[in-house]
Amino acid sequence: MTDYYVLHSGGLDSTSALAVCQKMPDARNIIAIAVNYGQRHIAELAAAAQIIKKLGIKQYTLDLTGFGNSVTSALTTSNIEVPDGSYNPDNMAATVVPGRNAVFLSAAAGLASSKTTDGEEIIIVTATHGGDHELYPDCRPEFITAIDKALRLGSGAGVWAPFSDKTKAEIVQLGTEAGAPLELTWSCYKGGAYHCGTCATCMERREAFITANITDPTSYNP
């Protein structure tokens, strides 16, 4: 049997991943890992707490704010505005956190190895998807394959990216089929009470539901 540790941000993709893992025939435990790395959209973490409660899943929090501070201070990203408009690489280059996925996966593997100690298989799940590849090198399938090998050797935990070749619309479809509470998920990069509906991630979210032909449960700013 397998313990699945899912890096869970409270967004559409990782919440769909939680639900998909719950359906895996070899699943013993599904555990969510919420990473706090000093990200702006702390609304995600609040959403994550609601989601794991609804799914009846245990959650660990991994505090990587020290790493976030080290890297963001280098880029002085605290002075960089999150851009409005479509999710294209030029527009979103400011949102790259160098090495983020490698650090999250490695730290999750360390955490998981210290929790699952009875020899059952450990898989760290990341919800990176096809749309991430161009901008983020550490979301590409060849990176996932390489870090899977490294972490299996270094800590005994494997890495799985179930949506590696999926579009956002396909993820919405798969998540909905698996019973993911997508109405509780949070995407917006700005921190209001409702999704703004105009930032790049909100636009991507809206389009995903439209393309998947699934009713969008999101409350956008009127």
Next chain:
Amino acid sequence: MTDYYVLHSGGLDSTSALAVCQKMPDARNIIAIAVNYGQRHIAELAAAAQIIKKLGIKQYTLDLTGFGNSVTSALTTSNIEVPDGSYNPDNMAATVVPGRNAVFLSAAAGLASSKTTDGEEIIIVTATHGGDHELYPDCRPEFITAIDKALRLGSGAGVWAPFSDKTKAEIVQLGTEAGAPLELTWSCYKGGAYHCGTCATCMERREAFITANITDPTSYNP
């Protein structure tokens, strides 16, 4: 040319690695990265500060205390005593921090990628050595090869373990030849004013100087 970012604890091995990198013909900058992960022997960090000052090397600090807390709390290592006696696997199993090297290397790659942004090569240097292999899977050459590949794909930084096939005595020899200030390094796992001389790392340190036939500059507890 190459920027070498050396994971530097203030101990014998990583201080020798700093000096060895300074002698590399392709070296542009040598940068020390001190990791704070809530380790007990904070004396190491004080030693590290003295060493980089002496070598005229820039230092960044990477704060991974959040990761250290997540993992150590799982193992309740705060209640585990560091054992006296020789450095054999059974004795030292309590000192394993799961996934530590993968996290340190990944975080260092992220930091380095945000500092060296002009396209010059980036190498992350770890001073893991032959004696670490049995106990620590993430110090073995096959892990180093795999994480080098993963991090090159994910963040553009490579990984080098110059002492991968060396003994502690050979490191003392190489470090001394390269001009490493080994008299400033710290090994002891206990936190006194002098090296205790009896814990596993102190015994290993003593033996390394004896085997290398180099005068031991260490002040041990009388």
